[in-house]
Amino acid sequence: MSLQSMEADREAFSKLIAGRELVVCAGSGGVGKTTTSAVIALHAAVEGRKVLVLTIDPAKRLANSLGVSSLENTPQRIPLDQFREHGLEPKGELWGMMLDMKQSFDHLVDRYSASEENRQEILNNKIYKYFSTSLAGTQEYAAAERLLELHTEEDYDLIVLDTPPTTHALDFLEAPVRLADAVENKALQWIYKPNLLTGRSGLGLFSAGTSYVVKALSKFTGTAFLDELAVFLRNFSSMFEGFRDRANQVRELLMGDKATFVVVTAPDPLQLDEALFFYEQLGTRQQVAVGGFVVNRVHPNWVPEAELKRPLVSLMNELEALEEPVGALSEETRRELAENLRENAAEFYTLALKDAGSLLRLREEIPQSIPMVQVPFFAQDIHSLEGLSRVREAIFGA
Known part of the structure; x- marks a missing residue:
């Protein structure tokens, strides 16, 4: 990619x-x-906005990157004075939050409630404890509801959501509607909605017409489980x-003009395949527009090919011309x-040629209107404020 096209992508990404x-x-894990x-x-935040970065990735790496020991299930303000040591002058506010699924539900x-x-009966119910921690989709639903609440009721100018690896990210997108569909299922409503004759909820499961079914179920689950289920549904139905x-x-928030999706990947062919799959899934299955791509760990072409063909003696002479201790090495060591x-x-x-091919492939697979910014390969993992500053320079040209 030319420097001109890279600058154009950076500018478009910044505007996005x-x-x-x-x-x-x-994106996939580890990118x-x-x-x-x-x-x-x-x-x-440096540009002057009040920003919340929210992670639902249980790996908990975000806190270290932001220079704090830990993040909680409530927004925590990140001190920005620490960034001034790295040449940054933030004009806005930066907040961080690690979403705890159980606490969110x-x-x-x-x-x-x-x-x-009613609240106490739900929280103390054994079925609820399973429902809120282990049942597929409930945790993602809680995360989606928390995101909606933070967006609509707090005064953040921007919320940045760090999702788990791609399959879970798709779960996060689909969970709200899936759980709503389950709740509206006629069989479940028959259990928890009020009985037309008695006006009492939860009786559908224990009515005379279902006594045989209840007796059969109790042989496998025990009557205590059915009692817990009835109490849970009765209290949770509200x-x-x-x-x-x-x-x-x-769904309206995620699909609207106020939101955008950024697919993060790396030039490794397998990770690139997964990124393109996710891009297609977002468009066809979720009908969500991807605004940009970030490609991390791209090997730059530091050494021209002509330099690699220089005689070995020429490089040895340059080493000898250096100051001690390199210049004082023996000829054999040099x-x-x-x-x-x-x-x-x-x-x-x-590696640089291989990565350049991956970038070209990605550029050909996505529309030219979608910016594709790249971050060079660093010798060490990014887990410090200085590292964040270097990545920011690569992505935004700051």
């Missing part, structure tokens, strides 16, 4: 972030998604009514060092 209220970073989320949030119960007694409405609000340097440069050149 500046014009959104929600940025969702998604730098958490770092990218932190960098996007940091850049927006408990928060929903606190918010929407009918009464204090919360079911708003599931569909809030699920639709989440030869060995020169051979190792040239071999390393050749391997790096091969």
Whole structure:
């Protein structure tokens, strides 16, 4: 890619972030998604916006990247003075949050339960404890509801969401509607909705017409389980009514003009394949527009091919001309060092060519209107404020 096209992509990516209220970073594991989320949030804060970076990735790497020991299930302000040591002058505010799925669902119960007694019965119910921690989709639903609440009720200019690896990110997108569909299922409604004759909820499961079914189930589950289930459904049914409405609000937010998705990947062919698959899934299955790509760990072409063909003696002479201790090495040691340097440069050149091919392939697979920014390969993993600053320079040209 030419320097001109790289600068154009950076400018387009910067405008994309500046014009959104929600940025969702998604991609496979191990491609730098958490770092990218932190960098996007940091850049927006430097530019003067009030920003929340929110992770639902249980790996908990975001706190270290932001220079704090830990993040909680509530927004925590990140001190920006520490960034000034690295030449940054933030004009806005930066907040961080590590989403705890169980606490988030408990928060929903606190918010929407009918009464204090109803709230306590739900929280203490064994079925609820399984429902809120282990049942597929419930945790992603809680995360989606929390995101909606933070966006609509807090005064952040931008929320950057760091999602788990791609399959879970798709679960996150689909969970609100799936859970709402389950709640509206006729069989489940038959269990928890009030009986037309008695007006009492939960009786569908224990009516005379279902006594045989109950007896059969109790042989496998025990009557205690059925009692717990009845209590759970009776108490939780008051919360079911708003599931569909809030699920639709989440979808509208994620699919609207205020939000954009950024796919994070690396030039490795397998990771690139997964990124392109996710890009297609977002468009066809989710009908969500991807605003940009970030390609991390790209090997730059540091050494021209002509340099790799220079005679070994020429490199040895340059080493000899250096100051001590390199210049004082013996001829045999300098030869060995020169051979190792040239071999390393050749391997790096091969990796750079391979990565350039991956970038070209990605550029051909996505529309030209979608910016594709790249971050060079660094010798060490990014887990410091200085590292974030270097990545920000690569992505935004800051």
